[in-house]
Amino acid sequence: MFDIDIAELARRTGVRASALRYYEEKGLIVSTGRHGLKRLFAPSTVERLSLIALGRASGFSLDEIAAMLSEGPAIDKGQLRAKAAELDRRIDDLARLRDGLLHAVACTAPSLMECPRFRGIARLAGRQAAAQPARRRFRAEPA
């Protein structure tokens, strides 16, 4: 259970070394010290990074995640509850879209927009859906 270097942390988490340095700079993770120049991380950082990945995949910004993970004496419960509620809404949206896609697979209408069921989904979607940039997929650090 000794501290691990950045390459090992990258290997265990699938997060690139450059991203790990960036995370440290942003305060999302901490290194326990250095061996020469090289950063050392506690093994528990692996779990912390899982949580960060989960937050990212759920659409939170790094700053928001930092806030949720902060050790601050006053971690705001109300804010967490609000986040949870927001997640519930997003879950509903995703479920609706999933149902829409599955219906689209089975649907015989010539195009999605001509399918009344799909248009119903569209109508439900409404104005309130928040803008959000596109995902980018993980790319491996060149060997």
Place this chain on the structure above:
Amino acid sequence: MFDIDIAELARRTGVRASALRYYEEKGLIVSTGRHGLKRLFAPSTVERLSLIALGRASGFSLDEIAAMLSEGPAIDKGQLRAKAAELDRRIDDLARLRDGLLHAVACTAPSLMECPRFRGIARLAGRQAAAQPARRRFRAEPA
């Protein structure tokens, strides 16, 4: 049921005119013609934009949405099914994170990372969570 101009479309959907022009350029929406210089849109574009908003909120890129919405003679069912499965995974992730947040509210451990339940969530989250940029919230076009 006459065609509407870009300002009206923006008003009905909450999407800024500049974004609508960008969407047209990317082929996500089409204008039916011009009145002078001004674009005209069919009223059904409102629904289409709802769908686009839903897709965005669900983490799809504009290109992916364009593909899903395409009228193409061969809209790939397998791909849609894959998207639906992906959504299911994302829904699971979000539910897990939501449960984690709710537990955090109730939890007595001094910090999230010291709570065994939360660490369990972190462990489940695993490596497979895809990287994804942060949401940006909608900002209204200056009056």
Place this chain on the structure above:
DNA sequence: CTGCAAGTTCAAGCCGACTTGAGGTCAAGC
């Protein structure tokens, strides 16, 4: 000792999704 792979810093670049600003054009109202 020396070499070198694997780390380091820092600045600059990239991507998607828009927004902003400058300068131009048009249809409608006076």
Place this chain on the structure above:
DNA sequence: GCTTGACCTCAAGTCGGCTTGAACTTGCAG
């Protein structure tokens, strides 16, 4: 017929989240 203001185009800028490249430092193997 002229102004006005809503819309137009096009290029450049912004933002978050990294990645990349150049130049440098180390600990360890030989």
